[in-house]
Each structure stands twice: as structure tokens, then as C-alpha cells.
Amino acid sequence: MKLEKEIQQKEFKNEFHKLAVNIIYTHSWLNSYQVKTLNEYNLTPQQYNILRILRGYHPKPATVNLLKERMLDKMSDASRLVERLRVKGLVNRKYCEKDRRRAEIIITESGLRILDELDRLDKELEKLLSGISQNEAHQVNNILDKMRG
Amino acid sequence: MKLEKEIQQKEFKNEFHKLAVNIIYTHSWLNSYQVKTLNEYNLTPQQYNILRILRGYHPKPATVNLLKERMLDKMSDASRLVERLRVKGLVNRKYCEKDRRRAEIIITESGLRILDELDRLDKELEKLLSGISQNEAHQVNNILDKMRG
DNA sequence: CAACATATAATGTTATAACATATATTTACG
DNA sequence: CGTAAATATATGTTATAACATTATATGTTG
Numbered sequence: 001m002k003l004e005k006e007i008q009q010k011e012f013k014n015e016f017h018k019l020a021v022n023i024i025y026t027h028s029w030l031n032s033y034q035v036k037t038l039n040e041y042n043l044t045p046q047q048y049n050i051l052r053i054l055r056g057y058h059p060k061p062a063t064v065n066l067l068k069e070r071m072l073d074k075m076s077d078a079s080r081l082v083e084r085l086r087v088k089g090l091v092n093r094k095y096c097e098k099d100r101r102r103a104e105i106i107i108t109e110s111g112l113r114i115l116d117e118l119d120r121l122d123k124e125l126e127k128l129l130s131g132i133s134q135n136e137a138h139q140v141n142n143i144l145d146k147m148r149g
Numbered sequence: 150m151k152l153e154k155e156i157q158q159k160e161f162k163n164e165f166h167k168l169a170v171n172i173i174y175t176h177s178w179l180n181s182y183q184v185k186t187l188n189e190y191n192l193t194p195q196q197y198n199i200l201r202i203l204r205g206y207h208p209k210p211a212t213v214n215l216l217k218e219r220m221l222d223k224m225s226d227a228s229r230l231v232e233r234l235r236v237k238g239l240v241n242r243k244y245c246e247k248d249r250r251r252a253e254i255i256i257t258e259s260g261l262r263i264l265d266e267l268d269r270l271d272k273e274l275e276k277l278l279s280g281i282s283q284n285e286a287h288q289v290n291n292i293l294d295k296m297r298g
Numbered sequence: 299c300a301a302c303a304t305a306t307a308a309t310g311t312t313a314t315a316a317c318a319t320a321t322a323t324t325t326a327c328g
Numbered sequence: 329c330g331t332a333a334a335t336a337t338a339t340g341t342t343a344t345a346a347c348a349t350t351a352t353a354t355g356t357t358g
């Protein structure tokens with residue numbers, strides 16, 4: 001639906017202004033969906049994000065810094081996020097022997113199993129976004145990549 | 150820059166999957182900019198959003214519910230957001246005489262003045278997004294509107 | 299090697315988000 | 329009219345985000 005209608009605003013100053021609002025609004029729309037789905041697994045989107053990064057490294061460990069860099073939301077408190085996942089048994093943390101400042105974080109079998117189940121999310125996501133074609137999604141991806149410079 | 154490079158991920162399963170991540174990432178990118186700029190005025194993006202809605206109604210009042218509906222982030226706690234703006238002297242709140250459950254909220258002169266200053270943000274935003282053309286912004290807007298159904 | 303700088307993670311603190319519940323008022327209905 | 333349902337907002341509570349600070353280990357340099 002046209003953004004103007006959804007937030008009941010008559011018009012935008014220009015397409016850039018609308019785009020900024022559109023990204024915020026669409027993110028909120030997408031995030032609500034994700035929160036709702038992940039809630040069944042007692043995970044937040046950020047925790048899910050971390051688990052996926054860790055799966056990408058498995059069975060090699062990742063450090064807290066590495067997680068911070070790769071996370072979508074840069075400002076987040078990776079150290080305590082990891083701790084919450086550890087309490088849930090989804091990751092292990094031990095200290096690196098070569099550099100004892102570092103923590104080595106590895107996703108557990110239990111964490112991998114949950115991610116496996118959650119892979120169905122990708123299918124549902126495609127359904128959620130099915131109002132547009134792969135080609136249209138591709139166009140948006142290209143333009144957003146270009147926009148951020 | 151290509152999203153794959155920015156978050157150091159080799160590839161995405163498909164364009165829909167990348168699009169979801171791209172929206173989250175681009176939102177975070179945009180939000181950081183907004184937080185940084187609004188911080189000089191001691192405002193959060195949500196408070197800024199509310200002030201702009203109120204300006205749209207001025208000099209007519211808005212209710213808390215109306216703000217909730219029109220806000221970009223639907224889940225937010227409009228009642229306390231308004232209270233924070235009231236403490237800063239940017240809005241007035243009084244009770245509606247016809248329906249004493251309702252609050253009537255009006256932006257103050259001081260609030261309007263701050264918004265005036267902040268209108269330069271729109272110019273800076275255009276600069277921030279200037280990697281793409283108006284036409285490309287328009288394309289993204291159309292596709293996102295279509296995607297949300 | 300000592301002293302200082304840097305890197306990495308954990309912790310402290312405050313404000314806010316998210317969710318549930320409470321309060322007050324109005325509306326609906328038998 | 330009196331009671332129940334619905335509506336509008338405010339408040340309580342808990343977890344988290346955001347930012348600053350601390351703790352510990354490693355690197356660098358004179």
C-alpha cells in the first residue's frame with residue numbers, strides 16, 4: 001500500500017524524503033514480523049543475527065569483536081548478548097590461549113539445531129515479500145547498495 | 150557499497166533474503182545518522198517524529214491515540230513520549246472537555262521553532278542519499294510500497 | 299625492561315522499549 | 329437507570345540499548 005496512505009500523510013517533499021521514511025517504516029514492518037516469529041524460540045532478532053554469524057564460522061570460534069563488526073546493528077552490546085545466549089545453552093565461550101584478552105565463542109549443537117528449525121523462516125520470508133518479483137528485489141538491493149556509497 | 154562486502158558475507162540465498170538484510174542494515178545506517186544529528190537538539194528520532202505529526206495538525210490538537218496510529222514505529226509508548234516532550238516545553242497537554250478520557254496535545258511555539266531549525270536536516274538528508282537519483286529513489290519507493298501489500 | 303599506549307572484553311549506570319495492568323470515562327444494553 | 333463492555337490514557341515492571349568506565353592482557357618504544 002502506498003506509504004502516504006498507511007501513515008496518513010498527504011505527500012512528501014520529494015522522493016528522497018519519502019525514501020527515508022519508507023525505509024524506517026518498512027524496517028518496522030519487517031522487524032515486527034521477525035520479533036513475532038522469533039518469540040516462539042525465545043530469541044531476539046539480534047540474538048538470531050549472532051547465531052547466524054556463529055554458524056558461518058562453525059566449528060571455528062569467533063571473538064566478541066568479530067561479532068560486533070559483522071552485526072547489522074553496530075551499536076549493540078555484543079558481550080552481554082553472547083552471555084544471554086550462553087545462559088540459554090546456545091553458545092560456548094572460553095578464553096583464547098594465545099591472546100588471553102579474547103573470548104572464543106562457538107555455537108553449540110543446540111544452537112545449530114534451533115537455527116535449522118528457523119531456516120523455515122526464510123521460506124516464510126519469501127512468502128511475506130512475495131508481492132514483488134525476484135527482479136524487483138534485485139533492483140532495490142542494487143539501488144540501496146549504491147545509495148550507501 | 151555492496152552489502153555482501155560491508156557485512157563480510159559471501160553471498161545470500163536469494164534476492165529476497167538479501168533484501169530483508171539490506172533493509173535492516175540500511176535502516177541502521179540511516180538511523181545512526183539521524184540519532185547523531187538530533188542529538189544536538191536533545192531529541193530522539195521518535196520524539197522528532199511526534200513533533201512533525203503535531204506540526205501537521207497545528208494549531209489543532211492531536212490525541213495520544215492519533216499519534217500512536219501515525220507513528221512510524223507502532224509499538225511505542227506514545228503517552229510517555231509526549232510526557233518527555235512536555236517536560237522539555239515542546240508540547241502542551243490538556244484534557245479534552247468533550248471526552249475527558251482524551252488528552253489534547255499541541256506543539257508549542259518553542260517546538261515549532263526547533264522543527265524549523267531541523268528542516269535543514271532534509272537538505273542534509275538529500276546530500277546523504279545523493280548517491281542515487283530522484284528516479285531511483287522513486288523506483289525503490291514504488292517497490293517497497295508494493296512489497297508491503 | 300619499564301612505562302606508556304593500545305586492544306579486548308566485561309561491567310556500571312541511566313534511559314527507554316516492550317509488555318502487562320490499572321484508572322477513569324464513555325457507550326451500550328437489558 | 330444500573331451494570332457491563334469498550335475506549336483512552338497512564339502507570340508498573342522487566343529487559344535491553346546506549347554510553348561510559350573499568351579490568352586485564354598485549355604491544356611499543358626509549
